Amino acid sequence: MIGWLRRVDPAFYHKEPQLLRTQAQIARYTDEAQAEVRLSVLTADWMLHAATTIVALSAYVAATGAGALDPRGDWLRVWAFAVIAVAAPRALPWWPRVDRDATWRHALIGSALIAIPALWTRTDPAVLGVASLAGATLYVARGRARVALLVLAVGALFGVRIPAHPLFAAALVGVLAAGAGVLGVSVIARVWRPRPQVVTWAAFATLLVACAYTFAFDAPTVALRVPFEIAAIAVAYLGVCIMAGRIRQAELIARPAGVLSIPQSIVPLLDRSHHHAIICWLA
Amino acid sequence: MTRSSGIELRIAPPIGIVVLGGSLVAVTMAGAPHPALRALVVFVVVFPLLWIALATTLSYTTARALRMAAIELPSRTRAMGSFQLALTLGHGGHAFPAIGVLTNARFSTADIVLDSGPWAEIPILMAGRVATSRWDVMVKQRGMLRVGPFRAAVELPGSAIRATAVFDAAHVIRVLPAVYQLQPFVDALLAGRHLAVGRFQTLPAAIEEYVGAREYRPGDSPKLIHRVLSLRTRDPYQFYVREFQDPSRDDLSLVLDTAPPLDGGSALHRYRLEKAICFVCALCRTFAARRLTVRFVCQRAARDVVTLRLRPLDADLDRLEMELANLDLTGDRATLGRILLREVRRHGAAVIFVSLRPREQVEQQRLPMVTLTPDHVPVFTREVVSQ
Known part of the structure; x- marks a missing residue:
């Protein structure tokens, strides 16, 4: 009879040990996998991109004193703010992959940011020159060079404030800003997986730091246009709130639809899928 | 709330x-x-x-x-x-x-x-x-x-x-336990050990009691014809006969091995127990559906042997499944040997022993019973029914 049984299912004698050694496949339920799915949802969310752009543009308006900053005298700071306003949102992880025409668009946006408000108040070839400079640097600095451009812009913002040693100050602040940026990105990337809402607080903090810089160095200019400043910052805050809502929605969309028990368990015969005692999924 | x-x-x-x-x-x-x-x-x-x-x-x-x-x-x-x-x-x-x-x-x-x-x-x-x-x-x-x-x-x-x-x-x-659907040739387990197809007694013994009626088959004693039921049928050539059964006699004894292994390998042994439980459950259901009375025996704990008499009733099968749901590897070799000896000595019942060992032991080979090792289970099993 044993011989007959072997003929019926000879492979089974070798299957059983393999079944016991089979490990549970749980990759798509880890925090890492969830963060990846969440990021892909955010990458496809045009409303989040619009909100991010609104936040950046509103912050630019607030930082430049709602157009009160003179592009002729403070051209370096205006250039730096414009570069940061265009390049920083595009460095965020959920920004979609740029296409061939994106560099042109970014250059035009950077130029327009400087030119339009300045042309509104005072038409000057120097203003157009600063706008062209911003557009050119944004066009030249593509891909990873954008990070260097951001560091340079942050360094320039502080370098101009120390006239005695502008280059030293710019380099020092640039290095510090780069270090802080790397640290911040690594911390946020680590916290982002379990608590995605930390991004909301980081956005609030970024706006507050920009405001602190403006209040510290351009208080007389900003004081002339307080209502406009409040309006610009209010729009930026509302943009952050929209971002928070979109991130929360992505968090819900990316949550696992099912969960398997860990570790593997012993289950009856003929279940060749995986050895979990409990499987639960959303109805 | x-x-x-x-x-x-x-x-x-x-x-x-x-x-x-x-x-x-x-x-x-x-x-x-x-x-x-x-x-x-x-x-x-x-x-x-x-x-x-x-x-x-x-x-x-x-x-x-x-x-x-x-x-x-x-x-x-x-x-x-x-x-x-x-x-x-x-x-x-x-x-x-x-x-x-x-x-x-x-x-x-x-x-x-x-x-x-x-x-x-x-x-x-x-x-x-x-x-x-x-x-x-x-x-x-x-x-x-x-x-x-x-x-x-x-x-x-x-x-x-x-x-x-x-x-x-x-x-x-x-x-x-999960429900296994068994192959139709599972009847082969009873071949030569029990008249699995039907009953052939000509007259009821004094101890037997009436269990029901069925259609007349050639070879049935005319004395067993159920007159009232036969007269009710429209076909004048259709007859029903009464069936009797000895309440003290079982058709089949099914013994489940619950003794832990002597040589470690508890994971493999536990896996085999799961298979054996599902298989025993399906076996009892199959034989009960064929109107056989099954006596299920296993050791639940030290000095605690469970004996269930399973007639073709849903309540009995429910009782069996409730018992099997909580079964674990808590038996011992000595008690298992005594159980097997007692079941074999019982008159008239075929004995099926569902073992967790890969080979039939020497002392089991001497006993007139069918021993099913873990390797036999997939042969008789077609698939798992989810509900």
Whole structure:
């Protein structure tokens, strides 16, 4: 009879040990996998991109004193703010992959940011020159060079404030800003997986730091246009709130639809899928 | 509706609090020396604080206002089968609706615990209303499945806390063994040992009792014809005969091995026990469906031998499955040997021994019975029926 049984299912004698050694496949339920799915949802969310752009543009308006900053005298700071306003949102992880025409668009946006408000108040070839400079640097600095451009812009913002040693100050602040940026990105990337809402607080903090810089160095200019400043910052805050809502929605969309028990368990015969005692999924 | 037994608070990451706090201090220090900017500084500082405070307060109060209205789940299920679990929550608050409520349940069976989700979302729950979250649950391990406590988490965007209402209600579901569908040639187990096809006694003995009627078959004694029933039929050539059965006699003894291995390898042995239990369950069902009386014997614990007499009744099979649901490797070799000897000595019944050993032991070879090793089980099994 044993011989007959072997003929019926000879492979089974070798299957059983393999079944016991089979490990549970749980990759798509880890925090890492969830963060990846969440990021892909955010990458496809045009409303989040619009909100991010609104936040950046509103912050630019607030930082430049709602157009009160003179592009002729403070051209370096205006250039730096414009570069940061265009390049920083595009460095965020959920920004979609740029296409061939994106560099042109970014250059035009950077130029327009400087030119339009300045042309509104005072038409000057120097203003157009600063706008062209911003557009050119944004066009030249593509891909990873954008990070260097951001560091340079942050360094320039502080370098101009120390006239005695502008280059030293710019380099020092640039290095510090780069270090802080790397640290911040690594911390946020680590916290982002379990608590995605930390991004909301980081956005609030970024706006507050920009405001602190403006209040510290351009208080007389900003004081002339307080209502406009409040309006610009209010729009930026509302943009952050929209971002928070979109991130929360992505968090819900990316949550696992099912969960398997860990570790593997012993289950009856003929279940060749995986050895979990409990499987639960959303109805 | 049941109130939550407690609220679990999960505070925002410290790094987030530090960064935001530092930024608030920086902007306050930068703007304080300029009286002309006072309104601007107040707005810049107060807006995020108000937003966070409002989101935090709403998250906490909403979690506190949640009530558990009902839980829908079966009292028993079958391994490899799935059931639907439903949790109905009510909102006992008066003002704001609960937005984005996430619910989950904890599952545990034996030493395995599943308490990480999945989180089912209730998008919006208006005050005074109820809403239901549903899950499909598949249990693959027989025994007792504990469902609960249940959790409902609220975390509004920007909130500094994640407030989770915990409902301590715990429910127990008995998970019966999986149902195997056996091959039709499983009758071969009884070949030469028992007249499995039907009864051939000509007349009832004094001890036998009436169990029912069936159609007349050639060879049946005319004395057994059920006259009243036969006269009721329209066909004058159709007859029914009475059937009798000895209540003290079983057709089949089925003994299950529950002794742990002597040489380690408990994982493999446990796996074989699971297979054997499902197989025995299916075997009993199959033979009972053929109107055979099965005597099931196994050792449940030390000095505790279970003997179930399974007639072709649903109640008996239910009793068997309840017994099998809690069976474990708690037998011993000596008791098993005594059980086998006793069953073989019983008159008239065929004995099938479902062993966990890969080979038939020498002492078992001497006994007139069928020994099924783990290798035989897949041969007689066609598939697992999920429900």
